[in-house]
Amino acid sequence: MSRLILVPQYPTPMRYQQWWAKVFPEQFSKYFDKVVTLGVTDPSVFSSLPESSGMPGSVFAPMENAMEFETRQIMQYADLVLKPDDVLLLCDLSYPGLFANALFHKRPKKCFAICHATSKNRYDYFLHERGLKWPIETRQAALFDTVFVASHYHRLKLGWGNTAVVPFPNPPFSSELPMLLFPMKTRTLINVSRPGLQKRNMKFEKEVCRRLGLKVETPFVMASWAAYYQYLAESKVLLITAKEETYGYQIVDAVRNGCVPVAPRAFSYPELLPNEYLYDSIDECVKIIEGVLADKVSTPRLLTEVLAERFYEDVSYIMLYG
Secondary structure (H helix, E strand, O other): OOEEEEEOOOOOOOOHHHHHHHHHHHHHOOOOOEEEEOOOOOHHHHHOOOOOOOOOOOOOOOHHHHHHHHHHHHHHHHHOOOOOOOEEEEOOOOOOOOHHHHHHOOOOOEEEEEOOOOOOOOOOOOHHHHHHHHHHHHHHHOOOOEEEEOOHHHHHHHOOOOEEEOOOOOOOOOOOOOHHHOOOOOEEEEOOOOOOOOOOOHHHHHHHHHHHOOOOEOOOOOOOHHHHHHHHHOEEEEEOOOOOOOOOHHHHHHHOOOOEEEEEOOOOHHHOOOHHHEEOOHHHHHHHHHHHHOOOOOOOOOOOHHHHHOHHHHHHHHHHHO
16 A cells, blocks of 8 residues: 545635545545645644634635645645655645645656636636636646546536546535434525525525525524534425536535435536436426425435445545556
8 A cells, every 4th residue: 555645625614625634534544554634734724714604615715824724735745755656635626726836846656636616617716817727727637647526517517638527425424314313394495505606596596485485594603513414404495506516515415414405407416416306497496395395305315325435445446556
């Protein structure tokens, strides 16, 4: 086996990057002799994290903190003495995108990366710099043997020849209780997406609510993952109205906590959900929700369930032997 040099993302509270930074070193240590995690070994990194002040994902990774974090990772990497069988995994190819530049100067024989989104996405964080950002993403991607993405939709959008589709791992702390043990459903229709044009279509939501005579509830403060999962478990329907998505962790979270997701028949969603939970129009969306409220539609099984459970094993095999 080999040593894995793991380069995690800035662990923003209440975003998947937070638990990835903790869980990845633990899981990948099963397949590598040693895992060297850059950045998070410094306690000051965690003491500087901002407090959670909203729903999961409502606080996007703060750029200044993320840049400082990546700079620290580059400095730690510069001090490493590379070994012939080292493997490097960069957990975020494009945000902010500083670390990959170090690989132009010092690169292990085996280099891999994970790509979550892209500046080509509608309403992306780097939308206004797309003309500059996209060529940079493409050139940096060429540094890696394989770039892991979570959906075929994302792979096609990127169009790179070195991508591999590997559904992202399931969260380690979802309740995963039998349906009979879930709490009583105290709320009907929720949306836990962060505000913004990319993740919420407010016009669409208002029309759905008008036809159903309901209101979309949104959590304002989630102090912990446990509170977030409890919120999902107490809710009947998670309404997704995003205009872009390359995976969809909210759907994973909802299903694993007994909340029925209803999403557009577009983007990465058909790779996560069976067809009967997807809509093309307001009429179809309303009909699905009515079926859930009438107990005619139950919580689905994720189409990625098996592959997501094998994430660490499959990725490790590709990095070591692929």
